[in-house]
Every structure is written in C-alpha cells, then in structure tokens.
Amino acid sequence: MIPYGRQSISQTDIDAVVDVLKSDFLTQGPAIPKFESAMAERVGAKHAIAVNSATSALHIACLALGVGPGDIVWSSPNTFVASTNCALYCGAAVDFVDIDSQSWNMSTTALGDKLKQASASGKLPKVLVVVHFAGQPCDMDQIHALAQQYGFKVIEDASHAVGATYRDSTIGDCRYSDITVFSFHPVKIITSGEGGMAMCNDERLAWRLSMFRSHGITRDPARVQALQPDPWQYEQQLLGYNYRMIDIEAALGLSQMSRLDEFVARRNELARRYEGLLTGLDLQRPNVTPDRKSAFHLYVVRTRDSVEHHRAVFNSLRRMGVGVNLHYTPVHLQPYYRQLGFAPHMFPEAERYAETAITLPLYPDLTEQQQDDVVQALEVSLG
Structure with a gap:
C-alpha cells in the first residue's frame, strides 16, 4: 500500500535523538528552547512555545486569548476536529464559515457576509480559527482587515503549512494574526514524533501560552508573588495543563528543520x-x-x-x-x-x-x- 503521507527520517535525525537519550535531560532540557528559537527565527516570529501536540497548542491559544463560556469561536468546517474542539474545551460555543469552491479554504466572502449578520444580532466571534488547508495559505490580508473592522482575534491553524508563504510573509510570523499554530505529527511537513508549537509576537501572550503549557506554574523570580522567594519557590498562578514537549521530540524536530x-x-x-x-x-x-x-x-x-x-x-x-x-x-x-x-x-x-x-x-x-x-x-x- 502506498500511504497518503509518511515521515522521512534520516540518520542525522536518529543521531540527534540518541544524543538526547545519552544526555542528562530526557524532558525539560536544552533541546526544547533550541527548537523554539530555531522555529521563531525561521518564520520571523518573536516567540515560540513548544507543546506536545498542535491540539494542545490550539487549546492554550484559545485560553491565552481569554476564550471562555459565553464566547463564540468560528472556524472552517473543512478541517480536523481539533480546530474547533479547542474552543469547546474552554466552554465556548462554536460556529463555522463555509469554504471557497476553488481554494477549499475559508471563503472570505462568506466570512464577510456572516460577520455583518453577526454584528447586527450582537453575536460576533471572539476568535476566528483560520485553517491553511492542505498547506495553502488563506486570504490573510482580507481576514486581518475584517478582524480589525469587527474586533475579533485570529488564530492561524497552520498545522498543514510549515514552510508556506503568503505574499511577502512567512506563515508563522503572525503578521496577520495573534497566534499561529504548527503541527509536527509524522505525516506533516516536519515531525517531532508528536508535537506542536504556538508562535506569537506579543510578550504577554507568550507568557500566558507558556503558563498554560505547564500547569500554570512559574519559577521566574520576577514573576512569583512571594515577597522573599526561596530558592525552591514555584507558584501556580493559573489553571494550566501538562502540555509540555520533551527533549527527545524537540531534538528530532530541530534536526528535521535542517531539511x-x-x-x-x-x-x-x-x-x-x-x-x-x-x-x-x-x-x-x-x-x-x-x-x-x-x-x-x-x-x-x-x-x-x-x-x-x-x-x-x-x-x-x-x-x-x-x-x-x-x-x-x-x-x-x-x-x-x-x-x-x-x-x-x-x-x-x-x-x-x-x-x-x-x-x-x-x-x-x-x-x-x-x-x-x-x-x-x-x-x-x-x-
């Protein structure tokens, strides 16, 4: 059987993983920030937060943007269920915008029409999750203009689109969005086994993403609330999750980036x-x-x-x-x-x-x- 998709693993990839297995860190070690820095530099974003899947990245992206009960999140119906499940995890409602007959991405015409109706009824979305289906970027300039006009936030689900470009913008630079999410599942463009990453340019968003990734806990002396923190001090300041990537995955992802x-x-x-x-x-x-x-x-x-x-x-x-x-x-x-x-x-x-x-x-x-x-x-x- 010829599969529809398959990972490509080189000896260099194998060696990178073996190096981690022989090191002192299998999980929260140096490979993760190296992978994050390399991806941020590659796409032109200021911040990168690596997680254990793109689904987790979508979830914490919604959380970081304040999605909760009473909010509505819109996305494309032509996507994997994770693109809207992430909003349901937050207690929000979801709705969809139909696709374009040629690109198979979200139709900006349908989006504009639906926003007019939603504005009139007072039911505008808090967040729009746009999906770069099959790796082809959506009409991001038009989507960005509508976001500015109607006041919603934009998450790019770029699980299919690592390495894609839109005009003079690299997908992931967040020029037209608040957060971009990548997937590193084995059938995607590059793989870390499983894994995902959230990209953004806002420092506070990056902090919230990193907190939600790891139990809502910080060890940063500049951020703990204790007046005289002890050397062992850590504080849970948000209700977060264990969505952390491990060094084994990050090493594979970083090696894959070279190709x-x-x-x-x-x-x-x-x-x-x-x-x-x-x-x-x-x-x-x-x-x-x-x-x-x-x-x-x-x-x-x-x-x-x-x-x-x-x-x-x-x-x-x-x-x-x-x-x-x-x-x-x-x-x-x-x-x-x-x-x-x-x-x-x-x-x-x-x-x-x-x-x-x-x-x-x-x-x-x-x-x-x-x-x-x-x-x-x-x-x-x-x-």
Whole structure:
C-alpha cells in the first residue's frame, strides 16, 4: 500500500535523538528552547512555545486569548476536529464559515457576509480559527482587515503549512494574526514524533501560552508573588495543563528543520508533476494562486459531483494498493457536533467538497515510479 503521507527520517535525525537519550535531560532540557528559537527565527516570529501536540497548542491559544463560556469561536468546517474542539474545551460555543469552491479554504466572502449578520444580532466571534488547508495559505490580508473592522482575534491553524508563504510573509510570523499554530505529527511537513508549537509576537501572550503549557506554574523570580522567594519557590498562578514537549521530540524536530526547505521543495515538485500527469482527467485539481506558496501537506483532487462515483473511485484505489484518504468529513456533520445543533446543508460548499474529494499520496520520499503507479490506478478507477 502506498500511504497518503509518511515521515522521512534520516540518520542525522536518529543521531540527534540518541544524543538526547545519552544526555542528562530526557524532558525539560536544552533541546526544547533550541527548537523554539530555531522555529521563531525561521518564520520571523518573536516567540515560540513548544507543546506536545498542535491540539494542545490550539487549546492554550484559545485560553491565552481569554476564550471562555459565553464566547463564540468560528472556524472552517473543512478541517480536523481539533480546530474547533479547542474552543469547546474552554466552554465556548462554536460556529463555522463555509469554504471557497476553488481554494477549499475559508471563503472570505462568506466570512464577510456572516460577520455583518453577526454584528447586527450582537453575536460576533471572539476568535476566528483560520485553517491553511492542505498547506495553502488563506486570504490573510482580507481576514486581518475584517478582524480589525469587527474586533475579533485570529488564530492561524497552520498545522498543514510549515514552510508556506503568503505574499511577502512567512506563515508563522503572525503578521496577520495573534497566534499561529504548527503541527509536527509524522505525516506533516516536519515531525517531532508528536508535537506542536504556538508562535506569537506579543510578550504577554507568550507568557500566558507558556503558563498554560505547564500547569500554570512559574519559577521566574520576577514573576512569583512571594515577597522573599526561596530558592525552591514555584507558584501556580493559573489553571494550566501538562502540555509540555520533551527533549527527545524537540531534538528530532530541530534536526528535521535542517531539511524543511528540501521537504517543501520536494512536495511542490511532486505536486507540479501530479498537475502534468493528471491533465486531461475528469478531475478538479488544487488551485494555488501566484501570490502564495503552498507547503503541500496534502494533494487533493475532486471527482465528478456524484457521491456514488466518488465512493467507487475511492474504493477502487484502495483495492489497487493506493492509500487514499478523505480530508475532511466536515466537522459540523460529526455526531458530536450534530448533538450541538449542527445539521446537513448548513455549509453546502464544504459538504459538496467532502462528497468528491480524494487525498492522493504525497510525501518527500514518494518516488516518481510510485507516483506513476498512483496516476495509473486513478485512470483505471475513473473508468
């Protein structure tokens, strides 16, 4: 089976992890701040807070921005459930903005229309979680302008988009947002095994993120409230969590960063090759606009608008050894979210997308022969 995604691990990566295993620190040691500093420098952000998953990063991002009961958080329905679960963890309500039919990211037209209605009814979101689906950046200048106009905060869920760029901005520099979240899951652009990171440019936000990451505890003498702190003094000042990354993961992530540009270049090379190989087939292919560079975490095609045809093609590819997947079943159609009051036909573009989308294999170590095999299987499956 050719998987849709797979990590690429080198001997240098293995050596970096072994070095940590032989060191004095397996957890809260020097590898974590090194990884954080390297990522902050790479994307141009002032602060980086490493955590044990992107889900944790999304959660503490909401907490740091003050999300709680009575608040509303909006996101895209075309994403993994973590993009909105993070708000539910905080006791907030969630809602969605439908996607654009070409980019498959959040539609800024739909966003603008929904904000007008929400403003009139007094139900504006406190935070908007924008998702750079498949590695392609959203229309961040328009989203930023709407945030300024309507007064909401912006979290970029860039789990798919490490190494992507938008105009003259690197995803993660937080030029258009308050916080950006990265994922280092094995199928993502770089991996730390599991792991995530929150980027920001505001010192107070960075402090709150770091506190929520680690039980709400500080040992910083400048921040403890005791008038005469003892050498062993630590204080819990917030209700935080144990969301810490460990040094083993950070060492792997830091080593992987040396190949980040190589990984993104290879993914784009394979995407261009797919574009050529798939020309002439009855499919909709990804549309990347000239003002941005996708990290191509995923390569998604869409079949004809027929649920039956989509299912037949998908199942045929699986039978032929191609590990295709669907990213994503719209969040609002998940059973848990239906219990919250969401229902079919509420976000029709996302639903049409899910009825026709197929994620093809794409990862740095995918060979051209394997890619040819995928395309050949797809041609047969399309009939």
